[in-house]
Amino acid sequence: MSGGDVLTSPRSELLHGTTGRDHPDGAARVGPAGGGVAVLIPCYNEALTVANVVAGFRAALPDARIYVYDNNSRDGTADIARAAGAIVRVELRQGKGNVVRRMFSDIDADCYVMVDGDDTYSPSIASRGVELVLDEGYDFVNVARLSTATEAYRRGHKLGNVALTQIVRTFFGRQTTDMLSGYKLLSRRFVKSFPAMSGGFETETELTVHALEMRMPMTELSADYKERPDGSTSKLRTYHDGAKILMLISRLVKDERPLQFFTSIGIAFGAVGLALGLPIVLTFFETGLVPRLPTAVLSVGFEVLACLSVFAGLILDVVTKSRQELKRLVYLSIGPR
Numbered sequence: 001m002s003g004g005d006v007l008t009s010p011r012s013e014l015l016h017g018t019t020g021r022d023h024p025d026g027a028a029r030v031g032p033a034g035g036g037v038a039v040l041i042p043c044y045n046e047a048l049t050v051a052n053v054v055a056g057f058r059a060a061l062p063d064a065r066i067y068v069y070d071n072n073s074r075d076g077t078a079d080i081a082r083a084a085g086a087i088v089r090v091e092l093r094q095g096k097g098n099v100v101r102r103m104f105s106d107i108d109a110d111c112y113v114m115v116d117g118d119d120t121y122s123p124s125i126a127s128r129g130v131e132l133v134l135d136e137g138y139d140f141v142n143v144a145r146l147s148t149a150t151e152a153y154r155r156g157h158k159l160g161n162v163a164l165t166q167i168v169r170t171f172f173g174r175q176t177t178d179m180l181s182g183y184k185l186l187s188r189r190f191v192k193s194f195p196a197m198s199g200g201f202e203t204e205t206e207l208t209v210h211a212l213e214m215r216m217p218m219t220e221l222s223a224d225y226k227e228r229p230d231g232s233t234s235k236l237r238t239y240h241d242g243a244k245i246l247m248l249i250s251r252l253v254k255d256e257r258p259l260q261f262f263t264s265i266g267i268a269f270g271a272v273g274l275a276l277g278l279p280i281v282l283t284f285f286e287t288g289l290v291p292r293l294p295t296a297v298l299s300v301g302f303e304v305l306a307c308l309s310v311f312a313g314l315i316l317d318v319v320t321k322s323r324q325e326l327k328r329l330v331y332l333s334i335g336p337r
Contacts, residue, residue, distance in 0.1 A: 262313030273302030
């Protein structure tokens with residue numbers, strides 16, 4: 001090897017873009033599916049903070065491509081992000097889930113750093129997260145929020161996050177402690193196998209459940225979480241979005257855990273039917289009479305519904321297993337990078 005040759009590792013090539021052809025946006029591509037690290041920042045009216053976010057991640061990941069996806073901002077967010085050096089694109093469908101779907105469709109990379117544009121998350125942990133994805137093979141790295149500032153969370157947000165995270169942990173797995181964090185690092189095969197069906201803030205839940213259901217290699221880091229600067233306000237509507245997240249969790253339990261879901265309903269129906277029918281059955285054995293025929297019929301109806309619910313759960317569980325196997329095969333068909 002001559003003195004001018006430079007030996008580079010695969011990770012060095014990914015981070016610094018030393019292989020492949022040029023990307024239309026001016027960054028290097030690695031192989032046919034693109035490569036390197038892409039920082040994805042969904043934004044809606046974040047003019048006060050987006051420049052700091054872009055600058056912070058540019059310093060933490062100097063060779064990454066930084067994309068800001070503007071979601072109908074009216075305060076000049078796109079112009080400020082472009083001036084800060086980000087690649088700016090626009091998604092007209094309102095809602096974070098719609099932006100995530102567009103970002104994942106548009107961008108090819110080997111590691112995706114997805115972070116909110118509100119300047120509450122620390123860029124310093126990003127390089128460690130990239131190492132976990134590129135060097136250690138994790139598909140999903142969640143960054144849990146650590147905060148000692150009471151202003152960092154709006155009233156009810158912290159309690160709601162804990163409650164919703166615990167529900168997901170109960171049904172799907174305990175690999176995350178802060179499901180609703182907006183700071184995640186993802187592999188290419190996660191992104192390209194993720195269906196992205198949600199439209200709003202509930203997309204964070206969908207991301208986490210997808211990783212858990214596919215049994216992907218996943219881990220969690222912790223990083224400081226700070227309050228928004230003066231004049232910047234959260235777009236999350238506490239009760240409205242909390243209810244939407246809860247409804248999504250219910251739907252995911254129904255879709256991914258149908259046997260548990262419908263068996264629980266069947267047990268509830270069976271308990272009501274038993275409570276209504278037991279006194280009538282005891283009376284019948286004592287007197288040979290059925291004094292409350294309508295109640296007896298109602299009781300039998302509840303027991304029939306209980307049986308139907310359990311059988312529906314059994315049938316749907318078989319269908320779900322087949323669907324999960326197909327999703328797993330799609331996931332495995334995508335190379336790690």
